[in-house]
Amino acid sequence: MSKKKLDICVVSANKTKTKVLKNTPAGHGELERWLRQRDLPKTTPVVLEATGPYSERVATMLADAGWAISVVNPVRITGFAQSELSRNKTDKADAKLIARFAQKAELQLWQPPSLAVRELRALVDRLQALIDMRQQELNRLEAIDQGSVISVGDMVREHIDWLNSEIKNVQSEIDDHIDGNPELKHDAELMESIPGIGKRASAQFLAYIGDVRRFKSAKALAAFIGVTPRQKQSGTSLNGRSSLSRAGHTAARKALFMPGMVAKHHNPVIIAMAQRLEQRGLTPKAIVGASMRKLVHLIYGVLKSGQPFKAEIPMAGIEVQEGI
Template identity: 40%
Template sequence: MQENAVLGVDISKQKFDACLLIGSKERHKVFRNDQEGFEKLVAWCNGHGAEHIHLCLEATGCYSEDIVNFMYDLGHNVSVINPAQIKAFGKSELLRNKTDKSDAAMIARFYIANKPNLWKPASREVRRLRDLYRCLQALKDDKLQQMNRLENKNVDSRCKKATLEVIATIKREIAALEKEIDEHVNNHSHLKNMVENIKTVKGVGHLTAVAVIAEMPSVYNFDNARQFTAFAGLNPGHYQSGSSVSKKSRICKIGSERIRKALYMPAIVVKNTNSYFQKFCQRLASRGKRPKVIIVALMRKLMHIFFGILKKNQPFNGSLVK
């Protein structure tokens, strides 16, 4: 039994390249990205004496979900890595060639060098909530796109009629999905409790609370609120070198764009209506911070608060806001 068997995988829609790294010896093979391919992968690893495997791959959305769930269910360790980390690691190795095969090997070496955290799957009910929420947001984007078409006053009447019919259909589906999201949350008491606790922050609505639950991993995957906030890409990034180079700090944006999008408008509402955050905003304004910078800082503050709410399973406590 090889306890140190590392499996680096570079995955795409139809297939994936695998690099099995045992000690210093690399073995490569290509498999189909489906159930049969996963089974052949495990048999191939076992054939090389690797019974317990640590799978390491980039976060690639739907393309990687099936394999990570398959390997996790078999009892193997899994690490899902931010692609930006893999890219930076490749640069540190001064790699000149980029192929699927070389990427799989690089991902395996990344694990050896960095020992990333283990991946844990979201519960079935959270995964369904995430799917419903993402579908809802996609339809809202589609509706906006179609409505923008109507801005053209010279559009042909037949085209205008078709666009209006599409918009009406999308609106019906949006209403149906919002109802289904509400029913799903109400049918699972722990989801309902989390959503209701987050909504105790005045200015944070139902869908924003749903977004936090659906798009963020469990708080128990993080050691502290800073790590939780970093997942959303809201931690500040500083650039300073010596005494003469000092650029403006910006959020790093290496994280969930969906969460940042979901929090922007609620942060504006919180700034304008929630008295608990007035001193925080006024303090930033007195330092000369621009309005948009204050909004982003408030988004970061809200993520810290959400972490505390979910970790302690308690409603919002305004007295703790500094």
């Protein structure tokens, strides 16, 4: 599954059928019709590899239509491919691989995000688009100022002023939307009790992840986002460096970067961890990655328990694999 297309494989009565469709609303509708035309019961597991928004849109449409959906972390698919000694790496081969995985694996039913979360995500995406546009215009203005193209510079400044106004309006809409939804407001307040998590970060996390209680553990949530450690080692060496797996929800992971930077200077739990990791020789980048992972555990802890953050109360499992 990619930004532009869906590679599909259906296995029924030991027969395999493949199809390629556009990853658009029209393509999603055609997929749902194609599945119905094959006389498949809606309890048939429809398994998608998690690719962030590319998979979530089609998964939501199929779930709303009543199909049994499972959205699987790419790490599980990769592990299954290795167990099969699979060598072919094409979109069609991957679709067949996922179909075989669906027949053998223990699957968890995926639930689409609530309407309130979907609306929040649309607002958060709009805010990010406006912020990105503003940065582009600021970069353009710097280049124009150096070239002294006055008339164009005035137009760019006017556009930046408009963008600033729109950013303020959308941020206000996000705040109102969260305040108007008791569940979102409750979860946002719990997250914002964690030093390092502010209003924007909590809104992004709620928009991209929804209810974290659907994950069986903080470790499962961290794997979904892609902030679990990945060990690199070669030959007989056991001292390879670790890094973030990055096999997960890209937008959620990006949303954690600045909070991770802030938390390692202002969150007492993460400050202590960062100091230990620095003494062990980890790079600043690796420490930020570990801070992001720790934040995921803290977020899961406060939301699962329903209690605000307290530095003096340790959370079970929080120290596991803290280094990245």
